[in-house]
Amino acid sequence: MEEKVKEIMSLIFNVDIEDITEDSSPDNLENWDSLRHMNFVNALEEEFDIELTDEQVTEMMNFKLVLAVLKEISPSSA
Amino acid sequence: MNRIESYQVGDTAHIEHLITADDIDKFVELTGDDNRLHVDADYAKKTSFKGVVAHGMLGASFISTIIGKHIPGDGALWVSQNLQFLLPIRIGDKLTIAAEVIHVQKRQKLLTLSIKIINQHKQLVQTGESQVKVLDLEESKIKMEQELQKKVVLVTGGATGIGAAVSALLANEGYHVLINYRNNKMGAENLKQEILAQGGSAKIFQADVTHRESVEKMVQATIREFGAVTALVNNATSKIIPQEFDTLEWDDIETHLRVQIQGAFNCITCVIPELIKHQGSVVNVSTIYTSSTPPAKLSGYIMAKAAIEALTKSLAVEYGPQGVRFNTVSPGMTETALIADIPEKVRLLTAAQTPLKRLAQPENIAHAIAFLLSDQAQHITGENLKICGGSVMI
Missing domain, CATH: 3.10.129.10 (Hotdog Thioesterase)
Structure with a gap:
């Protein structure tokens, strides 16, 4: 799951996959703005066949939290 | 001679x-x-x-x-x-x-x-x-002055987490440290050995702070061993177990009150003559969540922490004229075993919502406590120092 999330982030935020770390967040990824965040959410929903709640969308404040939210939804993917 | x-x-x-x-x-x-x-x-x-x-x-x-x-x-x-x-x-x-x-x-x-x-x-x-x-x-006179300068601290719950960091730091700063523990004898013993290996001075003492007699014995042992008590850190706390309010029994609430309020009461009343004698200082450990929106389902814990802050202010007023200072530290979520039962997502969210983007380390809290006990803080009493990475700014 982790690698897949990184691939999506790389694509959406237009950043090299090697530059994505567990500390990546809107604070250090210039392109991670509110508009692209929604694109990111859509891409995650499509990739993992899930539907994120508004609360979960706002909780995904950095890479580690994205993984935590996804694991909460589908623990088996962890 | x-x-x-x-x-x-x-x-x-x-x-x-x-x-x-x-x-x-x-x-x-x-x-x-x-x-x-x-x-x-x-x-x-x-x-x-x-x-x-x-x-x-x-x-x-x-x-x-x-x-x-x-x-x-x-x-x-x-x-x-x-x-x-x-x-x-x-x-x-x-x-x-x-x-x-x-x-x-x-x-x-x-x-x-x-x-x-x-x-x-x-x-x-x-x-x-x-x-x-x-x-x-x-x-x-020199010997007497040295005695007066002697720093002896009693740290309740001093074997793990924030308490262990406080014990280690104060020992490093020249305090004789009495490490109080209730169950974790091995942790206390290991910590003592670490302090001794670094040239510090420490003893361990098993006592349940809710038992008056045990606390009296602990204080007596501290005075017997180190000759004084000049500082107290009321750090012992009850375990944080999230529980919905309508499932709580009064005993659940009372557990928090007993450990944090009765425990602090027992320790303070037993050491206060020493603190007056040596112009000592007390730091009580609270939580940032008394100053901000608390997490759900922790009512007993939060209630007890709010009470200890009130106790701190009351005693700061009462004992200020006798030269004894009382302060509180209010840590934000800190990386200790105490938060083991808190879901990872909550911890990550807390860190993400903190301006410094991380949870506190026990050492961060220990440094604040050491400051409040020190002479650098000699005009600070009744204060509540927040150590939360900026998550609460009042």
Whole structure:
């Protein structure tokens, strides 16, 4: 799951996959703005066949939290 | 040992000094004795001395030097002196001032010194006997001051998490540390060994802070071991178990109140005479969630923490006039075993919502506590210091 999330982030935020770390967040990824965040959410929903709640969308404040939210939804993917 | 014990008959010391015109000028300036025999060469020539003579007491003044700096040196109290002026002292004379112990009165702590002042021609120019008291007072005073400077802290819940970081840091800062634990003997013992290995001073003591008798014994043991209690850190806390309010029994609430409020009450009341005596300080450990929106389902824990903050302020007012300071630290979520039951997502969210983007480490809290206990904080009392990475700013 982790690698897949990184691939999506790389694509959406237009950043090299090697530059994505567990500390990546809107604070250090210039392109991670509110508009692209929604694109990111859509891409995650499509990739993992899930539907994120508004609360979960706002909780995904950095890479580690994205993984935590996804694991909460589908623990088996962890 | 009394310092008088280190002296015996026959002990000697001597100093030398060359008498100059400048010495005479300074003596005149100091005493106002400008008798012409000492300052007027023409006049002095007409006297039986046939020249300028130094003041007799100028030569004798070096007896003060030999007593004050050599026998017995520091702690000397010159109580009596007799003197015979045998020959005049002149400019250019090189004096040897010699003292020899001729009598030791141990009970009275008195030395009798034979004083001989001899010139460069080996002529005895002055002689006399000095009586000097050898004081232990200064040493006692130094020892007493050292005792007053001694720092002894009792850290409740001192074996793990924030308590362990506080114990280790304060030991490193020179405190004698009493590490209180309830169940974690191995953790306490390991921490003690770590402190000792680094040259620190620590003891461990098992006590449930809710048991008055145990706390009394712990405080007595601390005083017995280290001679004082100068600081207290009320860090012992109950386990954080999220629980919905409608499932709570009063016992659940009371557990928090017992550990945090009754525990702090027991510790403070037992150490307060020591703290008054040593102008000590107390730091109570609370939580940032009394100052901000608390997490759900922690009502008992939050209630007890709010109460300890109120206790801190009340005691700061009550004991301020006696020189005892009370402060609180309010940590944000801190990386300790206490938050083990808090879901990872909540921890990550907390960190993400904190301006510094991380949870606190126990050492961050320990440094704040050490500051509040220190002299740097001597005008801070009744304060609640938030250590939360900026998550709450009031």
